[in-house]
Amino acid sequence: xxxxVSIPAIVALVMAAVLSLPQGTATAQTPSWATLAGIPxxxxxxxxxxxxxxxxxxxxxxxxxxxxxxxxxxxASDTWSTAAAIPGxxxxxxxxxxxxxxxxxxxGYRSGQLSSIYRYDPDTNTWTSGSSMPFPAGWETAGEFGxxxxxxxxxxxxxxxxxQIYDPAGNSxxxxxxxxxxxxxxxxxxxxxxxxxIVGGRYGADTNLIYDPSTNLWSTGxxxxxxxxxxxxxxxxxxxxxxxxxxxxxxxxxxxxYFNTVFVFDVALQSWTTFTPSLPTARRELSAAYSxxxxxxxxxxxxxxxxxxxxxxxxxxxxxxxxxxxVNAGADxxxxxxxxxxQSGSFTDPDADTWSATVDYKEGAGAQTLAPAGKSFALSNxxxxxxV
Numbered sequence: 001x002x003x004x005v006s007i008p009a010i011v012a013l014v015m016a017a018v019l020s021l022p023q024g025t026a027t028a029q030t031p032s033w034a035t036l037a038g039i040p041x042x043x044x045x046x047x048x049x050x051x052x053x054x055x056x057x058x059x060x061x062x063x064x065x066x067x068x069x070x071x072x073x074x075x076a077s078d079t080w081s082t083a084a085a086i087p088g089x090x091x092x093x094x095x096x097x098x099x100x101x102x103x104x105x106x107x108g109y110r111s112g113q114l115s116s117i118y119r120y121d122p123d124t125n126t127w128t129s130g131s132s133m134p135f136p137a138g139w140e141t142a143g144e145f146g147x148x149x150x151x152x153x154x155x156x157x158x159x160x161x162x163x164q165i166y167d168p169a170g171n172s173x174x175x176x177x178x179x180x181x182x183x184x185x186x187x188x189x190x191x192x193x194x195x196x197x198i199v200g201g202r203y204g205a206d207t208n209l210i211y212d213p214s215t216n217l218w219s220t221g222x223x224x225x226x227x228x229x230x231x232x233x234x235x236x237x238x239x240x241x242x243x244x245x246x247x248x249x250x251x252x253x254x255x256x257x258y259f260n261t262v263f264v265f266d267v268a269l270q271s272w273t274t275f276t277p278s279l280p281t282a283r284r285e286l287s288a289a290y291s292x293x294x295x296x297x298x299x300x301x302x303x304x305x306x307x308x309x310x311x312x313x314x315x316x317x318x319x320x321x322x323x324x325x326x327v328n329a330g331a332d333x334x335x336x337x338x339x340x341x342x343q344s345g346s347f348t349d350p351d352a353d354t355w356s357a358t359v360d361y362k363e364g365a366g367a368q369t370l371a372p373a374g375k376s377f378a379l380s381n382x383x384x385x386x387x388v
Contacts, residue, residue, distance in 0.1 A: 009180070033280050033312050033373060036298070037078050040071055042309035043301045044253075044285035045140075047095035049103050051122040054111040054293030057083065058300055059105055059120075061287075063090045064253075064308050066110060070120075071302075073294040073311075084125050086118055092285075093140040093301070094188075099149050105132075105246060106137065106153055106166070111381030119165060131171050135159035140230070142188035144196060146213050148295030152190075153178070154198050154211075163211070175217050182210060185229035185251070192239040199265075200228040204249025208265075225272050232288030235295045236316065242268050243275070243316075245299055247284035258282040258304040281310050290316070315334025337383050346376045347367055 032056045039046075039058055047060030056073040060066075068089035074079050086105060093108025098119075101223070106117040115136035119128050141156025151166040159183030165174045179198065186201035198209040204227030224244065232245035246261040260282035262275040279299060286302030295317025302308050329345035341361075358367040361381040370377055 007052070007340070020317075024238055031275075031277065031316075033144070033277065033314050035280070036311045036313050037073070038311045039073075039165060040080050040082075040309070040310035041067065041069055042307045043067055044303045044307050045092040046301050047090075047093045047105050047288045048106070048287035048298075048300055049097050050096045050291050051097065051103065052101045052289045053122070056121075056289050056291055056298055056300075056333060057103060057120070058287070059086050059095065059103075060064045060090045060093060060108065061301065064258040073319060075291045075296065075298070075313075083122075084120075084127060086120075086225050087127050087129065087237070088114075088116060088118070088319065088379075090114060090116075091142075092139045093177055094137065094143045094153060096143055096151055098144050098145055100168070102168075104151060104152070104166075104168075105135070106143065107139070107141040107156050107158070109139040109157075109323065113156070115158070119168070130166070130168075131173060133159070133164050133166075133171050134175065135162050137162070137164065138139045140185040140202075142183075142186055142198075142233075144190040146190060147194055148213065150346060151167075151211065152188070152196060152211070154188045154196070155179055155186060155201075160184055174196075176213075177218060180218050181207070181222075183209075186278045187231065187242075189233065190239060191237050191243040193267055197242070197265065198368075199244060200231060201378055202251055203227075204229050220272055221252070222265075222272055226261065227272055228259070228261075228263070230284040230286075231305050232286040232299050232302075234288040235289045236290060237292060241265060243269075243288070243297055245279055245288050245297075247286055247302070253285065254303050254305055256305065258284050280312055281308070283310070292317075340380065340382045342378070343382045344376065344378050347372075348375065 013352040017164050020363040043061035047059045050056050059072045068085040070083045070085050072083050089106035090110050094106045096104050103120040108114045113136040115133040117130040136158035137156030138158030143153035143289045143329045145151050161178045163176035184199045187199045189197045196211040204223040206227040210221045227249050228246045230247035232332035237240040244263040246259040260279040264275050283302035285302040288299045290297050296313040298313045327347045328342045359370045360367045
């Protein structure tokens with residue numbers, strides 16, 4: 001007797017995520033902000049970044065006295081420590097973490113627009129100086145490292161339309177194609193697509209300029225829901241989304257209004273959403289960074305109207321969803337009773353999960369354990385004569 005085996009009907013993969021989430025569902029947690037240990041020295045316009053150990057470095061800023069101090073937050077213990085001060089006091093400097101794990105602080109303001117770049121090694125707690133920028137990016141600049149290991153610096157009050165590219169290996173600068181319009185008080189993010197997103201800026205701009213380093217060309221992306229400047233910014237480790245924690249829409253230091261709106265950009269969908277709940281403490285000139293230690297975005301300092309030491313955090317890692325895997329078990333097969341059916345299959349899953357699987361060959365025995373090898377599996381079953 002010839003039997004047709006319907007493969008899609010008999011194979012079922014049951015994904016067991018690291019957090020033991022049900023297949024394809026989000027966590028049950030409701031997003032909320034936590035208030036954590038405040039910065040020992042209240043400050044606004046600080047440069048903030050997270051090192052490879054998950055510790056958050058808060059560098060420079062003003063009180064309104066200009067600062068060179070460097071304080072480090074450990075999310076594991078909710079405590080602060082002191083690290084080596086930056087060689088030159090600065091405020092509103094750009095900051096980025098290199099592929100070498102070092103922290104780079106560039107531009108900023110100290111009695112004039114700065115063209116300096118400083119490199120901090122968290123392992124040795126030491127600073128070194130790099131070659132000066134061709135143009136002083138100065139106050140309220142922003143930049144990120146590309147996948148090529150180079151630092152891309154976009155705009156700033158001293159070089160509003162300039163794209164300046166730093167190569168740490170050669171300690172040298174080059175220039176990219178100018179920005180279509182000048183930027184300061186803006187954000188700069190590298191997405192999972194390898195492109196840079198330059199969002200917001202002075203006087204509450206809502207524009208989203210996109211730079212593709214592979215072509216050295218600019219395009220325009222979806223605008224912010226509402227203009228923003230002097231805001232906090234943070235990117236998830238996968239770079240599939242980034243957060244704009246909205247500061248203000250005016251130019252002057254300590255100047256109202258002070259906003260608490262949070263916008264999130266999805267790189268894959270190329271769209272913005274407004275995140276709820278909003279930041280508890282509205283402020284401008286704030287700083288933000290993500291730490292994998294607690295899976296949270298930490299929002300630090302700022303002004304409203306005085307200088308703040310406030311530290312609030314949102315556990316965004318707990319908001320992630322566990323996506324349903326896509327299974328390819330092969331085409332239907334036709335076999336004779338008494339023969340053994342054998343076929344291989346595979347599945348895809350964008351999440352970094354672990355997996356278990358079951359298979360039901362529809363002979364009355366029910367589900368049987370199937371052991372995937374990576375993201376592949378083998379099907380094999382003897383169909384007895386006169387099987388059901």
